[in-house]
Amino acid sequence: MNRKxxxxxxLAAAAAVTLGPSVLxxxxxxxxxxxxxxxxxxxxxxxxxxxxxxxxLDYCESLGVTGFEPGGWELVNQYDDLAKALEGRSVKxxxxxxxxxxxxxxxxxxxxxxxxTSMRRIVEAAGAIGxxxxxMVPAFSRQTPCKPNNQETYDYLCEQLHELGxxxxxxxxxxxxxxxxxxxxxxxxxxxxxxxxxxxAGSEGVKCMGDFWHMKEETSDYxxxxxxxxKYLQHIHIASRKNRCTPGEDGEAxxxxxxxxxxxxxxxxxxxxxxxxxxxxxxxxxxxAVELIKTQWSQA
Amino acid sequence: MNRKxxxxxxLAAAAAVTLGPSVLxxxxxxxxxxxxxxxxxxxxxxxxxxxxxxxxLDYCESLGVTGFEPGGWELVNQYDDLAKALEGRSVKxxxxxxxxxxxxxxxxxxxxxxxxTSMRRIVEAAGAIGxxxxxMVPAFSRQTPCKPNNQETYDYLCEQLHELGxxxxxxxxxxxxxxxxxxxxxxxxxxxxxxxxxxxAGSEGVKCMGDFWHMKEETSDYxxxxxxxxKYLQHIHIASRKNRCTPGEDGEAxxxxxxxxxxxxxxxxxxxxxxxxxxxxxxxxxxxAVELIKTQWSQA
Numbered sequence: 001m002n003r004k005x006x007x008x009x010x011l012a013a014a015a016a017v018t019l020g021p022s023v024l025x026x027x028x029x030x031x032x033x034x035x036x037x038x039x040x041x042x043x044x045x046x047x048x049x050x051x052x053x054x055x056x057l058d059y060c061e062s063l064g065v066t067g068f069e070p071g072g073w074e075l076v077n078q079y080d081d082l083a084k085a086l087e088g089r090s091v092k093x094x095x096x097x098x099x100x101x102x103x104x105x106x107x108x109x110x111x112x113x114x115x116x117t118s119m120r121r122i123v124e125a126a127g128a129i130g131x132x133x134x135x136m137v138p139a140f141s142r143q144t145p146c147k148p149n150n151q152e153t154y155d156y157l158c159e160q161l162h163e164l165g166x167x168x169x170x171x172x173x174x175x176x177x178x179x180x181x182x183x184x185x186x187x188x189x190x191x192x193x194x195x196x197x198x199x200x201a202g203s204e205g206v207k208c209m210g211d212f213w214h215m216k217e218e219t220s221d222y223x224x225x226x227x228x229x230x231k232y233l234q235h236i237h238i239a240s241r242k243n244r245c246t247p248g249e250d251g252e253a254x255x256x257x258x259x260x261x262x263x264x265x266x267x268x269x270x271x272x273x274x275x276x277x278x279x280x281x282x283x284x285x286x287x288x289a290v291e292l293i294k295t296q297w298s299q300a
Numbered sequence: 301m302n303r304k305x306x307x308x309x310x311l312a313a314a315a316a317v318t319l320g321p322s323v324l325x326x327x328x329x330x331x332x333x334x335x336x337x338x339x340x341x342x343x344x345x346x347x348x349x350x351x352x353x354x355x356x357l358d359y360c361e362s363l364g365v366t367g368f369e370p371g372g373w374e375l376v377n378q379y380d381d382l383a384k385a386l387e388g389r390s391v392k393x394x395x396x397x398x399x400x401x402x403x404x405x406x407x408x409x410x411x412x413x414x415x416x417t418s419m420r421r422i423v424e425a426a427g428a429i430g431x432x433x434x435x436m437v438p439a440f441s442r443q444t445p446c447k448p449n450n451q452e453t454y455d456y457l458c459e460q461l462h463e464l465g466x467x468x469x470x471x472x473x474x475x476x477x478x479x480x481x482x483x484x485x486x487x488x489x490x491x492x493x494x495x496x497x498x499x500x501a502g503s504e505g506v507k508c509m510g511d512f513w514h515m516k517e518e519t520s521d522y523x524x525x526x527x528x529x530x531k532y533l534q535h536i537h538i539a540s541r542k543n544r545c546t547p548g549e550d551g552e553a554x555x556x557x558x559x560x561x562x563x564x565x566x567x568x569x570x571x572x573x574x575x576x577x578x579x580x581x582x583x584x585x586x587x588x589a590v591e592l593i594k595t596q597w598s599q600a
Contacts, residue, residue, distance in 0.1 A: 148449070150449065190496065193490060218492070220529060223523045224492065226523035226526065
């Protein structure tokens, strides 16, 4: 046996002896497969510094940010301005942040109708502008009267979402359920619960998301995002973890690596979007946040 | 450089070139660390064939089953018989399956008091016999009147569980929240939600579990059990996945590997207990189920 053959045989033998079968498979898989996960950073409108859409999108591009997240009503009212400013750019619209009137679990027909109409206007615009989807919440805690929290209401929600989702598919986009922390929303607080609703709604147009601020409700960032998987996870919001400021402003607490690990594992290729305040100078803390996200992504 | 050094250097170099950092760490970690996970199979009383506790426990031991799961009221009423039959055996009591009266979310004082009293009697007996914990459900769907499903009730539940958990700790055991599927329970259907309650109850005596039958509610077995982690996951129930019969009786559907992968990763060392019916001859299908569990555990 020559040296090359000896080496190859020994390498395989050493690997077989020391590593369990699933790790060997993982090693082999890792060599071959890029899961397709990508770190696409996005800024909400207020975080993209500038007065006009052109300035804001220039700012995004200057930071290597590839996504821009406007509000829903803003999208509908300023569609032409935004569409024009986006022409020929590398930065795209990521998700649309809500903006609808009423709410889907309204127990009062006028509020429900207001949701149905306004949401569909936003979804139509979202599809036209190439957005990944329109973020929504089934019911904020302050929104009343709300249908009671029981199986009948859950089934109703899934039916309503199915219809809305199918409409979104026709428009070329999705609706994205966002779980919130208990101060803002009792009805939906966990990503796994949102993912289960996606499954039960049974439409390709119904997706969910995780927001690292609201994910204080989770026992595990990793498990939460794994429960949604590539199939349902359509968007991520990110903020500092103690005060909902710009990532990095809460120091050691701003650790997203466990969640990013899940994003990489599932092949998440949508956006990670800053929805947050700022304590420090935005011109300093926003670029720092973009760097922090990219650094922690590589560590995950 | 001699052949041995060449080999060692090349091995390391080859590994560094082809594997990403987190996989290298995983490989190194796998060589060094046994997570402490153990496949301890348990049988509920009805699945342990035999007329007396002695016969049932002999049967467990004949199959290499190390856990026995009685009902709560049975434990209280037949404590001495069971304790005597357990003397000197390798098989132990695993969890205690409910048996309490009333329910913790009862909106009617007599039912709540019945729960408080009966549950504490069972918890006391569970501690004395060395059980891992007493399984409970906050409210079956058929149990009324039930407190409304809102934040106030959630906070109340966590307070009540905290008290109950501290009592369980004093008795040397725990209480174990079991999420159920929507046909039986609307209030608690996901392991991640149960884990969040454990965290919010803030007592070492409050734990949760996953039941592979009820986990049809989950989008991911793996993510569900990861969300509980070693910290909160205290028990597992297992049944065939289509008809809730003995594992293996539903053929290809009876695949628990994804969930077992999580159990191994978190170092789960409690019990996996059969709570199920049987279509075929129990004397055939129960041993087959024990083998299936051990086989799929090794595959995970």
